[in-house]
Amino acid sequence: MTDLTAIARNYLAAWNEADAARRIGLLDAAFTQDVSYRDPIMQGDGHNGITQLIEGVQQRFPGFRFSLRGTPDGFGAFIRFSWNLGPEGVGSVIEGTDIGLIENGRLKSVTGFLDKVPAS
Secondary structure, three states, X not given: OOOHHHHHHHHHHHHHOOOHHHHHHHHHHHEEEEEEEEOOOOEEEHHHHHHHHHHHHHHHXXXXXXXXXXXXXXXXXXXXXXXXXXXXXXXOOEXXXXXXXXXXXXXXXXXXXXXXXXXX
């Protein structure tokens, strides 16, 4: 049986890792090599594309951390989980829900939805 919580936590760990060398192992644990990511604001393919997205978010929101919101659920090869993004110890500034396709315990594709975004 697939551990949906572990998949979601691996995903968030990769997004939270600031050290590029350490992030490589986290990307391998969380994503297939041919992963695709899409949300209303950005998209990326493969580990290189995901790395660029992660670095962009970390530059735009320095010191912010992703955390799991609620309990992941899913069926078949699909997972759904929600997350928070904000400074540690402070309420979330951004919230989202992601839907992923799982292949061999890792995410092959992710479609992200933004549930809470600050006014521009």
